[in-house]
Amino acid sequence: METVTLNNGVEMPIIGFGVFQIPDTETQAAVEAALAAGYRHLDTAASYGNEEAVGAAIKASGIPREELWVTTKLWIQYAPTGSVEDNTLRAFEASLTRLGLDYLDLYLIHQPLGDYYSEWRAMQKLYAEKRARAIGVSNFHPDRLVDLIENNEIVPAVNQIETHPFHQRRVDQDLMGERGVQIESWGPFAEGKNDLFTNPVLAAIGEAHGKSAAQVVLRWLTQRQVIVIPKSVKPERMAQNLDIFDFTLTEEQMAQIATLDTGASQFFDHRDPAMVSWLNSRHD
Numbered sequence: 001m002e003t004v005t006l007n008n009g010v011e012m013p014i015i016g017f018g019v020f021q022i023p024d025t026e027t028q029a030a031v032e033a034a035l036a037a038g039y040r041h042l043d044t045a046a047s048y049g050n051e052e053a054v055g056a057a058i059k060a061s062g063i064p065r066e067e068l069w070v071t072t073k074l075w076i077q078y079a080p081t082g083s084v085e086d087n088t089l090r091a092f093e094a095s096l097t098r099l100g101l102d103y104l105d106l107y108l109i110h111q112p113l114g115d116y117y118s119e120w121r122a123m124q125k126l127y128a129e130k131r132a133r134a135i136g137v138s139n140f141h142p143d144r145l146v147d148l149i150e151n152n153e154i155v156p157a158v159n160q161i162e163t164h165p166f167h168q169r170r171v172d173q174d175l176m177g178e179r180g181v182q183i184e185s186w187g188p189f190a191e192g193k194n195d196l197f198t199n200p201v202l203a204a205i206g207e208a209h210g211k212s213a214a215q216v217v218l219r220w221l222t223q224r225q226v227i228v229i230p231k232s233v234k235p236e237r238m239a240q241n242l243d244i245f246d247f248t249l250t251e252e253q254m255a256q257i258a259t260l261d262t263g264a265s266q267f268f269d270h271r272d273p274a275m276v277s278w279l280n281s282r283h284d
């Protein structure tokens, strides 16, 4: 399994399995199938409501803990009269309990919203106590990321952001590279929006290599050293999405994919006031 080296020297698998929007009742079977297909890196979140099912699949698999990479994410902590730091420590323990683990490989702040400076201070403690092998953030635009870095001791190891052919994030990736933050893609297929799976540019490149548009996307991202965590509930697609390391895209093909960038989200903007309000309404 190919890995990338994070800013603390830890090796993180470049491909993993995402479980967003897999119903809780179906998650255990999906994760068991993904582990059987060869995935060793799992990406969940407290807000997905399926950490327990992910944990059950890990346990059922019998795979030694040290062979797995498990990421989960902290949802926005609401404590207007209390301590967000304390809440964060409690939320971490609750996630670990649900997952049935005694440490995490990666713990991420899910959204750049609320008092994430206090959340980060708590995460730094968890990292110092070796409860998480790496800590990072998600959905941080460059300005927020730099501000967090400038005001804290530990530089996030990872920033997990929407990254796919229609929103390529090259400027973000360059900035993160300068700051020692590893880019990780969420929604590598843009969840199929904009007809990604039948896009003529991706399909033609795939045909040249005997691969699908989905495989071309994952290869394009991993050739850019972007970590990917595709989601599928179908075992044949799980296997297909892992089978991307036996071909290489040419510079010309990389340049063709670069033309697909729209520079905009296919989902929503984390700076849209209505979205900020909606995300904040989803407190624990």
Ligand code: NDP
Residues within 6 Å of the ligand: 017, 018, 019, 020, 021, 043, 044, 110, 138, 139, 160, 161, 185, 186, 187, 188, 189, 190, 191, 192, 197, 212, 214, 215, 229, 230, 231, 232, 233, 234, 237, 238, 240, 241
């Ligand atoms: P993806 O871009 O991974 O797309 C998933 C969709 O693509 C599903 O409908 C799946 O269908 C389909 N699909 C998967 N593989 C193939 C294939 N080979 N051919 C055709 N269709 C395929 O979307 P996600 O939003 O799930 O993103 C991936 C992961 O990123 C999430 O699961 C989550 O872990 C993370 N994430 C993080 C966010 C954050 O805020 N930090 C936000 C969103 C996601 P089917 O299942 O039927 O195969």
